[in-house]
Amino acid sequence: MAVAAPVPDLADRATDCADRLREAGRVLLASHIDADGITSAAIASTALARAGIDHEVVFEKQLDADSIAGIAAREFDVVCFTDFGSGQLDAIADHEERGDFVPVIADHHQPADRDTRYHLNPLLEGIDGASELSGAGASYLLARALEGPDGDNRDLAALAVVGAVGDMQDSDGGLVGANESIVADGVDAGVLEARTDLDLYGRQTRPLPKLLEYASDVTIPGISNDEVGAISFLTDLDVDVKRDGEWRRWVDLDAEERRTLASALMRRAVASGVPSDRVEALVGTSYTLVDEEPGTELRDVSEFSTLLNATARYERGDVGLAVCLGDRGDALAEARRLLRTHRQNLSEGLQWVKTEGVTHEEHLQWFDAGSRIRETIVGIVAGMAVGSPAVDRSKPVIAFAEESAEELKVSSRGSHGLVRRGLDLSAVMREASRAVGGDGGGHDVAAGATIPTEERDAFLAEADRIVGEQLS
Numbered sequence: 242m243a244v245a246a247p248v249p250d251l252a253d254r255a256t257d258c259a260d261r262l263r264e265a266g267r268v269l270l271a272s273h274i275d276a277d278g279i280t281s282a283a284i285a286s287t288a289l290a291r292a293g294i295d296h297e298v299v300f301e302k303q304l305d306a307d308s309i310a311g312i313a314a315r316e317f318d319v320v321c322f323t324d325f326g327s328g329q330l331d332a333i334a335d336h337e338e339r340g341d342f343v344p345v346i347a348d349h350h351q352p353a354d355r356d357t358r359y360h361l362n363p364l365l366e367g368i369d370g371a372s373e374l375s376g377a378g379a380s381y382l383l384a385r386a387l388e389g390p391d392g393d394n395r396d397l398a399a400l401a402v403v404g405a406v407g408d409m410q411d412s413d414g415g416l417v418g419a420n421e422s423i424v425a426d427g428v429d430a431g432v433l434e435a436r437t438d439l440d441l442y443g444r445q446t447r448p449l450p451k452l453l454e455y456a457s458d459v460t461i462p463g464i465s466n467d468e469v470g471a472i473s474f475l476t477d478l479d480v481d482v483k484r485d486g487e488w489r490r491w492v493d494l495d496a497e498e499r500r501t502l503a504s505a506l507m508r509r510a511v512a513s514g515v516p517s518d519r520v521e522a523l524v525g526t527s528y529t530l531v532d533e534e535p536g537t538e539l540r541d542v543s544e545f546s547t548l549l550n551a552t553a554r555y556e557r558g559d560v561g562l563a564v565c566l567g568d569r570g571d572a573l574a575e576a577r578r579l580l581r582t583h584r585q586n587l588s589e590g591l592q593w594v595k596t597e598g599v600t601h602e603e604h605l606q607w608f609d610a611g612s613r614i615r616e617t618i619v620g621i622v623a624g625m626a627v628g629s630p631a632v633d634r635s636k637p638v639i640a641f642a643e644e645s646a647e648e649l650k651v652s653s654r655g656s657h658g659l660v661r662r663g664l665d666l667s668a669v670m671r672e673a674s675r676a677v678g679g680d681g682g683g684h685d686v687a688a689g690a691t692i693p694t695e696e697r698d699a700f701l702a703e704a705d706r707i708v709g710e711q712l713s
């Protein structure tokens with residue numbers, strides 16, 4: 242029996258969407274405000290501009306009935322939604338029926354019950370939208386379908402990879418599935434390089450001791466979260482870790498020096514009792530944007546996506562978009578300033594948690610930051626707390642922050658060790674929030690929810706019970 246390859250079907254959908262966009266006089270491009278959404282917008286906007294299609298870009302933090310009505314009020318004939326739209330098709334289809342606009346959707350999230358004609362989503366073709374294609378990847382397929390006779394859009398694969406990594410689709414050490422074909426396009430087009438490398442954040446910009454000290458994915462006793470330990474590990478190596486009195490960065494090392502450092506780090510991890518799957522996680526595929534200047538955050542895909550997320554968290558999607566579109570002047574300076582502010586806020590947030598401490602329940606620990614920590618970063622602070630001596634590593638952390646007058650944002654973080662023992666925070670967040678009239682979900686090691694403010698204690702009791710069951 243012949244089985245049709247899934248990607249050609251996606252390409253057909255992309256062609257359909259592209260044809261409709263070409264017919265439109267003007268297009269409103271609406272995108273989600275995060276790294277994946279910003280790169281989605283940059284890819285679609287570039288492709289529309291190259292195809293000579295007049296358009297404007299708008300970002301939304303959340304696509305709901307109100308924001309969709311706001312979009313309809315802009316009176317564009319065609320609205321292209323990227324990195325969201327599928328999940329909101331119930332509301333979008335109402336507007337479509339009323340003739341408010343024709344939606345064209347490039348998304349990778351779970352579609353709602355209703356469908357629409359111009360709908361590009363990997364889940365509709367049996368491709369996993371969580372790990373094989375991101376919003377930026379869907380937008381990239383759309384961009385390829387928009388290509389004219391004057392040149393192809395394969396250079397946009399670089400941004401598609403930034404988006405996929407921004408959505409953590411490389412969490413198993415590299416990109417897979419449809420994402421891998423996009424990587425291949427970027428390599429062919431000469432804009433991207435993929436290689437096996439030490440998988441720590443900050444290879445381009447962090448001085449070596451900070452690279453090791455701040456590495457949070459894999460915890461190595463005596464090095465992670467340990468400035469003195471990281472420095473003594475480095476100075477014991479047979480590698481010149483300083484040049485002219487300054488710490489070198491990973492990007493400054495040659496291949497031999499990198500091998501020496503990486504293998505010493507892995508030996509140290511093994512000797513410190515780090516489980517073998519975590520030791521393996523120290524190595525992964527790194528993606529480099531070869532046209533960007535070495536030693537800048539734009540050169541490394543994961544640092545680039547962090548920079549974009551910083552603009553998004555402070556509602557400056559316009560700044561992130563300008564950087565993606567090539568602005569290396571004011572927009573890049575502003576993005577870097579936002580990233581510095583962001584790191585400052587994280588460190589103040591973590592300090593606040595350390596000072597105030599956490600409250601222990603039987604199976605979990607929690608803190609309520611109120612308005613002291615922005616709801617957009619409280620999850621990251623909770624994750625940093627998990628790796629710090631401020632909390633008990635044998636229990637997950639649940640963090641609350643004010644989302645609005647009526648709602649609390651809940652973020653939860655666990656450890657890989659707890660996940661191995663059965664912890665699934667995605668289920669905890671979903672079930673406990675639904676039990677109190679909220680909603681949530683995510684990943685086993687990190688998940689979130691939104692709940693009515695007055696339900697905090699009821700939510701905690703339910704979450705504590707579920708975690709207890711999972712870990713028993």
Ligand SMILES: [Mn+2]
Nearest residue numbers: 277324376408
């Ligand atoms: Mn996304």
